Amino acid sequence: MVSVLADVRHARSVAEQVPDPELPMLTLADLGVLRDVELTADGTVVASLTPTYSGCPAMAEMRADVAARLRDAGYGHVRIRTVLDPPWTSDWITPEGRRKLAANGIAPPGAAPRRAAGPVPLVLTPTRRTVDCPRCGSADTEETSRFAATSCKALWRCLACREPFEYLKEI
């Protein structure tokens, strides 16, 4: 039974190394999209993935990539599960993932908003968020658009070094 344990650990490490199709500097584990890797009694490796956004067009790609890597690593029976609950949050991006984002010019997200049960409040007063420029580190930055090339990012600019940069939104 030792080999089973070793196997699941190995399978997990293989799945963890699969890069995200949209943010290739991150692995699916860094992004928090890979939720679990298990080995069933009949020897099937079951990897669980969760989508970041409902409309994320990269989900099929991720499933295919994880399955292919596991098969290449010698696992004959692979199944990919999609987990919708609990929904993905940017809080699941690992410290290593955050470091890699910043190193690649993308400001990592702050803590995701927490809310109590019941109606979601609408806040119209400006909420001050500080996002440090991933290039020069200045906190003197501003949002130019809450929407960018992918669902998960916003556009910001640094007022100190004058460079635009992307920011991975907290959700």
Next chain:
Amino acid sequence: MSDDHVYLSLAEGHEDDSRWAYGTGFEDPLHGVDTAVPAGIDTVLLAADCLALADDALVGAQRLAEWTTRAPELEEEVALANIGLDLLGQARLLYARAGQVDGTGRDEDAYAYFRDPAEFRNVRLAELPRGDFAFAVVRLLVMSSWRLAHFERLASHPDPVLSAIAAKGVKELTYHRQYAAEWAVRLGDGTEESHRRMRAAMDQVAPYLGELFTAHDVRDEVVAVLRQVTHAAGLPMPVYRPLPGSGRSGEHTEHLAPLLAELQSVARAHPEAAW
């Protein structure tokens, strides 16, 4: 379906590449999700709920997509397209769920491309023509506030798939509403022209509000949000009288058929195509 490679899994069963029409990566959006329906759930009702919410999202997404190349600024174009993409994602999940529980086994394409206007169950506000940017803002404000309030409740629905779709949607709808609310305040409290256009947009949307509240009992919450926004924007609250009929029973305006004709044209011209 094979998980090995997107291309291979799509080409599976029909090796002829020419049948590979357009787009990539589309497959069952609930692929690999536990799809059992818990005992005691009325599946007819559940399927109808999923279908109606999917239709609101699909038709809404189509109207938002029309803003591509037409928005006042590139940033707004990207924003509206992103919001549309979220809604499209919600629609795909909901269609997939509807097909699992209504016993027909239909996939998302069967619902989106091969139903006629009278079979669509979206509320009429979703299908009204694109209008100007003020109208886009007001419609998005109303639709996202309404959908958010309903999804927030659906997050505790006994069907685990619908509740998960809703819980995920809550996060997305929260920033859709935020975007619309901020623009509503900016335009309502902006220039004379922007204020005038916002008032006109409010008047256009008003007759369709009653239908929303008949469909889902979230009136108090939506009215509270509209009150908050109109107050900050210096706009009057929309006054509405219920309009007869409802998109929820397949009664639509004359605007839905042309929208669907465009949306469905390629799929209907090539019904055998796979993508």
